[in-house]
Amino acid sequence: MASLNLLPNPSTSLSRSLPFSSSSSPSSSSCFYPRGFVPRRNFHAFTPKGNNHLKPFLVVKSAVDEAPVAEPLPFPFGESISSLKLNLLSAVSGLNRGLAANEEDLEKADAAAKKLEAAGGLVDLGDDLDKLQGRWKLIYSSAFSSRTLGGSRPGPPTGRLLPITLGQVFQRIDILSKDFDNIVELQLGAPWPLPPLEVTATLAHKFELIGSSKIKIIFEKTTVKTTGNFSQLPPFDVPRIPDAFRPSSNKGSSDFEVTYLDADFRVTRGDKGELRVFVIS
Incomplete structure (x- = not known):
C-alpha cells in the first residue's frame, strides 16, 4: 500500500496532522482521502504565504518492496x-x-x-x-x-x-x-x-x-x-x-x-x- 508524506524538515513529522493519515477518520468538518492519495490543492498548506525564504519541500514516496524516492514539488519557488x-x-x-x-x-x-x-x-x-x-x-x-x-x-x-x-x-x-x-x-x-x-x-x-x-x-x-x-x-x-x-x-x-x-x-x-x-x- 503506497503512502506519501510532506517533509519540510527531516527532524519534523507532519504525518499526525495530514488528513490522509491512517489514524484519520471521516467527520462532518473534514474530508477523508484514501490512504496514499494526496489532493494537489493541499500542497500549499505547507508553504506560508509571503515567505520568500523557504526552500522547496520534498515529496517522499514509498511503496511495497520499493526504496523511497525523493522528488521536488511541482510548483516553482522564487528568489528571496x-x-x-x-x-x-x-x-x-x-x-x-x-x-x-x-x-x-x-x-x-x-x-x-x-x-x-x-x-x-x-x-x-x-x-x-x-x-x-x-x-x-x-x-x-x-x-x-x-x-x-x-x-x-x-x-x-x-x-x-x-x-x-x-x-x-x-x-x-x-x-x-x-x-x-x-x-x-x-x-x-x-x-x-x-x-x-x-x-x-x-x-x-x-x-x-x-x-x-x-x-x-x-x-x-x-x-x-x-x-x-x-x-x-x-x-x-x-x-x-x-x-x-x-x-x-x-x-x-x-x-x-x-x-x-x-x-x-x-x-x-x-x-x-x-x-x-x-x-x-
Missing part, C-alpha cells in the same frame, strides 16, 4: 527578497553612485531592480508612509551616468579636469512636517596653495502624495554650509533663480514613484526615468 536586494547592490557596486556607469552597467542595474520590484509587489504609501521616515543614503542613480550633478536635468558637470568632486548624497524625509531634503556633500577645488573647500548643500523641498506610490516634491531653497577647515563659517542660502529665467525642464518641482520599499531599502523611478537606490543610514 534578501537575495534580490543583494543582487541589486552587487549590480551597482563600484559604479561611484552611477557616475562611472556605462550602458551595460545601466542595463544590469535596471534588470536587477525590476526583479526586486516584481517580487516586492505594488507599493502603497497610504499604508506604508511611515517607512519613508528617516535619513536615506543614495547608493546609485542612473542619472549620474550623464556625468552631471543634475542628472537628467541641468547641473554642474563633474570630471577630473573640473574642480567639483561629489561626496555622499542623502535624502532626509519627515512625514509629519512633509520636509524632503536632498543633502549633497561637495568638494570644490581652489587655487594652490589653498586647500579644497568642502561644503554640504541642502536642497529643501516639501512633498505630497499624488498617488498610491507616487510623490511630488516642491523646491523651497538651497542652503550651503562649509565643513572641514572652514566649518566655523555660518551657513547661507543660495539666491533662487527667478522662474522666468529657469529652464523649462527645471521649474522647481518634480515627481517620482516608489517602486520598492521596506524598513531599510528603497527603490524609486523618476519622472525622467531615473532609477535610484537608497539604503537607510
Whole structure:
C-alpha cells in the first residue's frame, strides 16, 4: 500500500496532522482521502504565504518492496527578497553612485531592480508612509551616468579636469512636517596653495502624495554650509533663480514613484526615468 508524506524538515513529522493519515477518520468538518492519495490543492498548506525564504519541500514516496524516492514539488519557488536586494547592490557596486556607469552597467542595474520590484509587489504609501521616515543614503542613480550633478536635468558637470568632486548624497524625509531634503556633500577645488573647500548643500523641498506610490516634491531653497577647515563659517542660502529665467525642464518641482520599499531599502523611478537606490543610514 503506497503512502506519501510532506517533509519540510527531516527532524519534523507532519504525518499526525495530514488528513490522509491512517489514524484519520471521516467527520462532518473534514474530508477523508484514501490512504496514499494526496489532493494537489493541499500542497500549499505547507508553504506560508509571503515567505520568500523557504526552500522547496520534498515529496517522499514509498511503496511495497520499493526504496523511497525523493522528488521536488511541482510548483516553482522564487528568489528571496534578501537575495534580490543583494543582487541589486552587487549590480551597482563600484559604479561611484552611477557616475562611472556605462550602458551595460545601466542595463544590469535596471534588470536587477525590476526583479526586486516584481517580487516586492505594488507599493502603497497610504499604508506604508511611515517607512519613508528617516535619513536615506543614495547608493546609485542612473542619472549620474550623464556625468552631471543634475542628472537628467541641468547641473554642474563633474570630471577630473573640473574642480567639483561629489561626496555622499542623502535624502532626509519627515512625514509629519512633509520636509524632503536632498543633502549633497561637495568638494570644490581652489587655487594652490589653498586647500579644497568642502561644503554640504541642502536642497529643501516639501512633498505630497499624488498617488498610491507616487510623490511630488516642491523646491523651497538651497542652503550651503562649509565643513572641514572652514566649518566655523555660518551657513547661507543660495539666491533662487527667478522662474522666468529657469529652464523649462527645471521649474522647481518634480515627481517620482516608489517602486520598492521596506524598513531599510528603497527603490524609486523618476519622472525622467531615473532609477535610484537608497539604503537607510
